[in-house]
Every structure is written in C-alpha cells, then in structure tokens.
Amino acid sequence: xxxxxxxxxxxxxxxxxxxxxxxxxxxxxxxxxxxxxxxxxxxxxxxxxxxxxxxxxxxxxxxxxxxxxxxxxxxxxxxxxxxxxxxxxxxxxxxxxxxxxxxxxxxxxxxxxxxxxxxxxxxxxxxxxxxxxxxxxxxxxxxxxxxxxxxxxxxxxxxxxxxxxxxxxxxxxxxxxxxxxxxxxxxxxxxxxxxxxxxxxxxxxxxxxxxxxxxxxxxxxxxxxxxxxxxxxxxxxxxxxxxxxxxxxxxxxxxxxxxxxxxxxxxxxxxxxxxxxxxxxxxxxxxxxxxxxxxxxxxxxxxxxxxxxxxxxxxxxxxxxxxxxxxxxxxxxxxxxxxxxxxxxxxxxxxxxxxxxxxxxxxxxxxxxxxxxxxxxx
Amino acid sequence: xxxxxxxxxxxxxxxxxxxxxxxxxxxxxxxxxxxxxxxxxxxxxxxxxxxxxxxxxxxxxxxxxxxxxxxxxxxxxxxxxxxxxxxxxxxxxxxxxxxxxxxxxxxx
Numbered sequence: 001x002x003x004x005x006x007x008x009x010x011x012x013x014x015x016x017x018x019x020x021x022x023x024x025x026x027x028x029x030x031x032x033x034x035x036x037x038x039x040x041x042x043x044x045x046x047x048x049x050x051x052x053x054x055x056x057x058x059x060x061x062x063x064x065x066x067x068x069x070x071x072x073x074x075x076x077x078x079x080x081x082x083x084x085x086x087x088x089x090x091x092x093x094x095x096x097x098x099x100x101x102x103x104x105x106x107x108x109x110x111x112x113x114x115x116x117x118x119x120x121x122x123x124x125x126x127x128x129x130x131x132x133x134x135x136x137x138x139x140x141x142x143x144x145x146x147x148x149x150x151x152x153x154x155x156x157x158x159x160x161x162x163x164x165x166x167x168x169x170x171x172x173x174x175x176x177x178x179x180x181x182x183x184x185x186x187x188x189x190x191x192x193x194x195x196x197x198x199x200x201x202x203x204x205x206x207x208x209x210x211x212x213x214x215x216x217x218x219x220x221x222x223x224x225x226x227x228x229x230x231x232x233x234x235x236x237x238x239x240x241x242x243x244x245x246x247x248x249x250x251x252x253x254x255x256x257x258x259x260x261x262x263x264x265x266x267x268x269x270x271x272x273x274x275x276x277x278x279x280x281x282x283x284x285x286x287x288x289x290x291x292x293x294x295x296x297x298x299x300x301x302x303x304x305x306x307x308x309x310x311x312x313x314x315x316x317x318x319x320x321x322x323x324x325x326x327x328x329x330x331x332x333x334x335x336x337x338x339x340x341x342x343x344x345x346x347x348x349x350x351x352x353x354x355x356x357x358x359x360x361x362x363x364x365x366x367x368x369x370x371x372x373x374x375x376x377x378x
Numbered sequence: 379x380x381x382x383x384x385x386x387x388x389x390x391x392x393x394x395x396x397x398x399x400x401x402x403x404x405x406x407x408x409x410x411x412x413x414x415x416x417x418x419x420x421x422x423x424x425x426x427x428x429x430x431x432x433x434x435x436x437x438x439x440x441x442x443x444x445x446x447x448x449x450x451x452x453x454x455x456x457x458x459x460x461x462x463x464x465x466x467x468x469x470x471x472x473x474x475x476x477x478x479x480x481x482x483x484x485x486x
Contacts, residue, residue: 009382016381054429056414058442060422065443073445097425101436110433112440114424131430166416171430172439194443196425227427227442234441295385302392309399313406327434337410338403 011284015291018271030300032256037304037352038311039249044344045312046320047235052339054231057169061227062095062196063205066212067220076191081216085195088211090204096192098181102146102174107135109329113185115178123177125159131171131330133161146174149186156180164333171332253352264363272367273375282368289364293357301353305345313338 019026066085068077079096086094098115111132121127128138138144140161145153162170181187199205202224209221264272272285311317316335317324325331367375420426428440437444 009380012382012385013380016385020381050429050431053414056410057417057421057429058427060418061427062425065425065427067443074443095425101439110435110439112430112433116424118423129430131433162420163416165413166420168429168431169417169426170420172433173424173430175424222427222442230442231429295389298389299392302389302396306392306395306399309403313403324431326432326438328432330433332430337413338406340400340403 008287011287012291012295015288015295018288019292019295026296030296030303032252033296033300033352033356034304034307036249036253036256037301037348038307040246040352041305041308041348042311042317042319043246043249044348045308045338045340046317046336048341048344049312049336049339051232051235053168053336054235055228058224058227058231061224063199063202063224064197064209065097065222065227066195066197067222068194068216069218069220074194076188076193077195077219079190079192081219082192082195084215085197085212088208088215090199090201090208091197092200093198095196095198097194097196098178098187099193100181100185100187102184104136105147107329109135110172111174111330112172113174113176113181115181116175117178118175121175121177122157122159124156124180125176126156126180127160127162127173127175128158129162129170129173129332130164130167131332132174133158134333135330146184148184154180154184167332168334172330250351253355258359264367269367269375272364273370273372276368276372276375282365285368286361286365289360290357293360297353297356301349304352305348309338312336 066077066081068075077096082094082096085091100113102111102113103109104111109132116127126144128144133139136144138158140158142158143155144158145155148154156176162173162175176184182189197208199208205223205225209223212219212221275285275288276282311319313336316333321331427442430439432438
C-alpha cells in the first residue's frame with residue numbers, strides 16, 4: 001500500500017480504537033444520530049411520495065368544479081345551470097356530480113357516497129372501497145343496510161369491492177345509482193351536489209370561471225390547479241405536523257451537536273496531549289478527529305436513510321399511521337411509490353453529516369493547538 | 379483483521395445498500411404509471427377531486443372542496459377539533475380558493 005494511504009489507514013485504525021474505548025457513549029451517540037436522520041428522512045420520503053401521488057392522480061381530476069354557495073355554505077346546484085354552462089365557449093363537457101357523506105353509526109365511520117351511471121352497476125347494488133369492506137367486514141355478494149333520511153334501513157347488495165391498488169382514492173367510497181343516492185338522502189330531483197367541467201384548452205379555464213361567476217354570482221369555481229395547489233399546501237414542509245416533527249428533530253440535533261462543539265472531555269484533552277508529546281502533528285490530531293466524526297456521521301446517515309426508506313416504502317410508514325389516522329375510523333392502506341429527490345437527499349446529507357463533523361473538529365483544533373504539557377496537566 | 383478493514387467493509391456494504399435503494403426507487407418509479415392506473419382511471423371516470431387520507435371530517439376528507447373558512451366552518455369561533463387539523467397547513471395567502479381574477483379577456 002502507498003505510504004500516504006497507509007498513514008490514513010493507521011490513523012483510521014487509531015480512531016476506531018479510540019471510539020471503541022468509549023463504546024457505550026459512542027453507541028448511544030450513533031443510535032441518537034441514526035434516529036434523528038431516520039425521523040427526518042422518513043418524513044421527507046413520505047411527504048414527497050404523497051405529494052407525487054396527489055399530483056399524478058389528481059391530474060385526472062375535472063378541470064373545474066363549480067359549487068353553489070348559500071350563506072357561505074355549499075348548497076346543491078340546480079341542474080338548469082348545466083346547459084347554460086355548457087353553452088359557454090371553451091367548455092367541452094359538464095357533468096352533474098351527485099355525492100354526499102354517510103355516517104355509519106354501527107362502526108362509527110364516515111363514508112363518501114357517490115352516484116355513478118356506470119352501466120355495469122346492477123340495480124339496488126353498490127360498489128364499495130376496500131376501507132369500507134374492511135371496516136364493515138363485508139365482501140362481494142353480502143348485503144349491507146344503510147339508514148335513509150327517514151330512519152328506514154335500505155338494503156344494498158355489494159356487487160364489487162374496488163381494487164386494493166386504488167385505495168388511496170377509493171377507500172371510503174360507496175358507489176350507487178343516482179336514483180338510490182336521491183332515495184337514500186331524499187336529495188331533490190333537479191339538483192346536484194356540484195358540477196364537474198372539462199375544457200378543451202386549460203388556458204381558457206380562468207376565462208370560463210370568470211364567465212360562470214358572471215352568470216351565477218353565487219357560484220364558486222374551483223380550478224384543477226387550485227386542487228393541486230391545495231395538496232401542495234397540505235404537504236408543505238412549513239405546515240402542521242411537518243414543522244413540529246422537523247422542528248423537534250432539528251432542535252434535538254442542534255442540542256446534540258452543540259454538546260459536542262462546546263468542548264472535549266478531560267480524558268480526550270489528555271489523550272491529545274499525550275499524542276502531541278509523542279510527536280503527532282496538529283494536522284494528525286485533526287485527521288484523527290475527522291475520522292472519528294466521519295465514521296459516526298456516515299454510519300448514522302446511511303443507516304438512518306436506509307431504515308427510513310424501508311419504513312416508508314416497505315412498511316407503509318407504520319410509525320406515522322397513528323398521527324395520520326387522527327380520529328378516522330376508516331383509514332386507507334396503501335403502499336407508496338418511492339419518489340426520491342437527489343436534491344433532498346443532498347440537503348439531508350449536508351444538514352446532518354457536515355454540521356456534526358464540523359462540530360467535532362472545532363474543539364479538537366482548539367485542543368490540538370495548545371501546548372501538550374498544558375493539555376496533559378489540565 | 380484490522381479494524382479499518384472491517385470499518386471500510388461495513389461502510390462499503392451500507393453504501394452498496396444505499397445505491398441499491400436508489401436503484402429500487404428508480405425501478406419502482408418506472409413501474410409507477412402501471413401501479414397508478416387503477417386509481418387514475420377511477421379519478422377520471424368518477425371525477426374525483428381528493429385523496430382519501432383523512433376521513434373524519436368533510437374538510438379533511440375533501441380539502442380541495444372544503445368551505446373557504448374551514449376549519450372554522452361550523453361557526454366563526456369553532457376551533458378545529460380533529461387531530462388531523464394539525465397536519466393540514468393553513469391555506470396559502472391569497473387562498474387557493476380565492477375567486478378567479480375579475481378581468482375577463484375576450485375569447486378570440
């Protein structure tokens with residue numbers, strides 16, 4: 001081996017021996033460090049993957065949804081508006097959506113009931129999402145009672161359970177024929193929950209929205225870009241839980257790095273003094289401390305990131321499940337598709353590895369530049 | 379065996395796993411369109427507007443369709459009482475639900 005490389009390896013050997021001498025302390029250090037990287041990386045992976053899913057899936061959402069507002073609340077839209085909106089130039093298709101929420105008092109979950117005119121749907125039958133099937137413990141062919149507006153039970157046979165792979169959008173869905181939705185909720189004829197609009201040219205959407213507001217001042221158009229922006233905001237790193245988790249993780253890391261940076265133990269100081277009296281240069285001592293820091297930080301970074309990847313993409317972020325579930329009884333089970341971002345991994349690396357390594361070097365440099373005699377006596 | 383050899387071997391193994399992780403992510407992303415197909419089809423066919431993540435309240439189930447003043451939708455001083463409210467960021471300012479700009483350029 002070439003002498004310079006041999007020198008590095010010798011110093012690395014010494015650094016490892018030095019780390020092993022304080023085995024307990026350094027193992028605790030690596031564990032805490034790995035945990036911090038794990039939490040931050042899990043959150044980054046999870047949020048990034050959800051953002052990507054929202055962006056890709058909701059790209060298929062209607063170009064615009066038009067709601068009607070009465071006294072600041074949603075109100076059903078008269079179907080007469082469908083034709084008027086369809087006549088606006090640039091509008092390709094207007095679809096009246098009929099949907100609502102159903103609270104099931106037996107298992108305590110909220111379902112989203114949506115009307116579909118799919119020809120494959122049999123009369124008096126429903127299609128349900130996986131979450132509904134799981135919560136109600138039902139399967140295809142079973143009958144389920146849904147309590148109507150008048151308190152009477154309406155029996156529906158389950159014709160189909162929607163595929164597991166679509167659970168992220170369909171877990172709580174109950175699809176039924178429009179006449180069944182109207183009968184269940186006593187939803188008046190001639191009204192719909194809202195209108196879904198498709199336009200040929202997305203650049204015309206603001207103009208179409210303005211024309212709809214001009215035509216019906218009590219309407220509220222929601223553009224697809226706004227839907228996508230809502231999800232960007234929901235999973236924005238500056239908001240809600242992200243701030244709490246990231247904040248506490250970063251804070252604990254700062255305390256941890258600060259503790260290292262404020263100085264070496266008397267034993268370490270003495271060790272440096274002995275090394276210098278044996279003929280080690282200051283640069284050798286710094287190299288030794290650099291290796292110690294690098295071994296700890298690189299091991300913790302790689303282990304933390306790998307564990308976070310497995311946690312989010314193989315175990316469906318099970319540690320975050322309780323936080324995400326909130327009070328939901330019905331919670332979708334989904335496997336996220338990895339959406340790794342080189343930029344974020346780099347930022348994570350620089351935020352965790354560099355500060356720690358720097359924090360170990362500064363006090364070592366201060367100790368390495370003092371007289372060995374003074375260092376040993378201190 | 380020298381300690382440095384063992385350390386380099388462990389770091390090498392971890393780095394190899396890290397590279398394998400990047401490769402796995404890339405491979406999964408390539409198959410993503412196929413995996414998303416059932417959901418994307420459902421979104422398109424039913425005109426869905428939201429992901430089914432939080433089902434406890436209307437404004438958490440359909441944040442994109444929620445009232446402008448969610449989470450204060452029951453009355454002006456009604457504070458959010460669902461834990462997932464902590465996950466939802468306050469709306470951007472100006473709100474994504476703000477009405478579209480009044481200027482109506484004439485259609486060509």
